[in-house]
Amino acid sequence: MTASMSASTGPADPRSAVNTLDDATPFLLLPVRLETRFAAGPAELWVRVYPDDCLVDTFDPVLTDGEVANGQVYWRRIWLAYGDQGLERAAWRELVAAHGSGRAGWIVDSYAPTNPGDKPTQPTDNPPQPVFPAVATRPHPWAIAPHTTMLPQRFVFIGYPAGGGAPVVVVGNPVPPDVQVGPDGSATGPDQLRPDGAGGLSIPDGLAWVADFERAVAIGMAMRVPLDAAQARGGFDRVLVLGVRLGEDAATARSRLEDLLRHHAYGRTGLAVLAQGTATNNTEQAPAGHDRGDDPDATFDRTTARYTTTPATPRCSASHWPSTSAWPGTSSRTRPGPRVPTS
Numbered sequence: 551m552t553a554s555m556s557a558s559t560g561p562a563d564p565r566s567a568v569n570t571l572d573d574a575t576p577f578l579l580l581p582v583r584l585e586t587r588f589a590a591g592p593a594e595l596w597v598r599v600y601p602d603d604c605l606v607d608t609f610d611p612v613l614t615d616g617e618v619a620n621g622q623v624y625w626r627r628i629w630l631a632y633g634d635q636g637l638e639r640a641a642w643r644e645l646v647a648a649h650g651s652g653r654a655g656w657i658v659d660s661y662a663p664t665n666p667g668d669k670p671t672q673p674t675d676n677p678p679q680p681v682f683p684a685v686a687t688r689p690h691p692w693a694i695a696p697h698t699t700m701l702p703q704r705f706v707f708i709g710y711p712a713g714g715g716a717p718v719v720v721v722g723n724p725v726p727p728d729v730q731v732g733p734d735g736s737a738t739g740p741d742q743l744r745p746d747g748a749g750g751l752s753i754p755d756g757l758a759w760v761a762d763f764e765r766a767v768a769i770g771m772a773m774r775v776p777l778d779a780a781q782a783r784g785g786f787d788r789v790l791v792l793g794v795r796l797g798e799d800a801a802t803a804r805s806r807l808e809d810l811l812r813h814h815a816y817g818r819t820g821l822a823v824l825a826q827g828t829a830t831n832n833t834e835q836a837p838a839g840h841d842r843g844d845d846p847d848a849t850f851d852r853t854t855a856r857y858t859t860t861p862a863t864p865r866c867s868a869s870h871w872p873s874t875s876a877w878p879g880t881s882s883r884t885r886p887g888p889r890v891p892t893s
Contacts, residue, residue, distance in 0.1 A: 564704050564794045564824045567809035575800050578807065580605055580700065584791055589602035593782035595775040596764060599722075599791055606731055606823055609813030612688050613657065618865060620648055621661040627682045629669050642853070643846040650818035656851060661685065692735030695756070701725050702793025707773050718775060725770035725793075729754040731753055822868060 582605070585598040610815070624645045645654040663669075663680035670677045675759035703725055709718040733743040737754060746752040751761075759766040766772035795803060814821035819842075828839035 553609060564702065564706055564796065567796050568794050574638060582791065589670065593777040594765065595774060596772065597707055598765065600771045601698045601701060601731055605700045606696050607698060607810055607813050608696045609817055610694045611881045612686055613661065615687050615689055616692050617657050618661065618685065618687055621657045622682060625663055629680050632670060632672055639847060640791050640848050642850045646844065646846040646849065651844050651846060652815055653855065655853040658818040660686055690735065694734035694736065695730045695734035697728055697730050699728050700804065701729060702795050702798065702870065705791050705793040708774055708790040709786040710773060710788040711781050712787045720773050720775050722773045723768060723770040733757065815827065
């Protein structure tokens with residue numbers, strides 16, 4: 551990289567610090583979304599960086615009052631199914647219809663009866679009842695702010711000028727370890743996203759970078775790229791924004807990634823690793839790989855087999871469940887049970 555326009559140096563500068571990483575540790579490249587705008591006086595390219603959905607964590611482990619109530623209904627139906635897979639599937643379908651397969655899987659896993667040995671296998675006059683654990687609940691489904699803890703410590707902009715020439719390189723400011731990317735449903739007072747009384751919005755401090763370019767620059771989520779006359783006139787043929795997480799050992803980085811994947815798996819939309827060559831847009835020849843389908847019969851086998859009496863016949867292919875045990879740097883404990891649909 552040449553023609554650097556940043557004075558950033560030292561261990562926090564990814565251009566030099568990347569050389570300290572162990573070559574045996576693989577890189578996992580995760581996407582971000584870019585927005586750019588040319589600005590005059592002085593001539594600059596303004597670049598904004600937004601985390602992709604796969605980097606955003608919206609998982610809340612605390613069940614809502616409604617989730618607890620539906621969990622009790624589900625487990626009572628499972629116990630009274632006496633191993634009838636048709637009845638077990640029907641109970642699962644209703645739970646998925648209310649919460650989606652991912653969140654339904656979390657309800658099942660985190661609210662399993664404490665007396666599984668009492669589960670009846672055949673009808674009786676007075677069947678034993680499931681005993682449920684005491685858990686904390688929340689009244690509303692939206693109680694945390696979407697956030698990400700997976701961003702690099704700094705982003706680096708690389709622009710390739712139209713017509714050739716040395717690439718333009720700019721290093722952004724340090725990125726906070728935890729970046730809020732959406733409103734906090736449990737916030738009060740000035741921390742709420744609310745009308746300002748003048749036809750606009752009052753944006754809380756943690757989310758201000760989304761609407762305020764200068765705030766975004768300050769936290770490394772935007773960059774000002776100085777341009778000479780030729781660059782301002784011709785622009786760039788190609789721009790890249792890259793970053794590397796530094797300062798974490800392999801075990802910490804693996805744990806952080808596993809937690810993120812597990813949270814996606816327990817979410818409503820999920821996450822999937824698509825096969826190379828998967829179409830990103832619908833065409834006359836084939837549909838895009840994007841699929842919001844949520845087949846409860848398929849996810850039943852993945853999620854509830856360890857709790858039900860009758861072994862289920864797998865109904866979804868391995869391609870619908872990325873086996874992270876085969877990914878360098880991750881372990882099989884990343885897989886909590888629910889499906890990870892394409893999103």
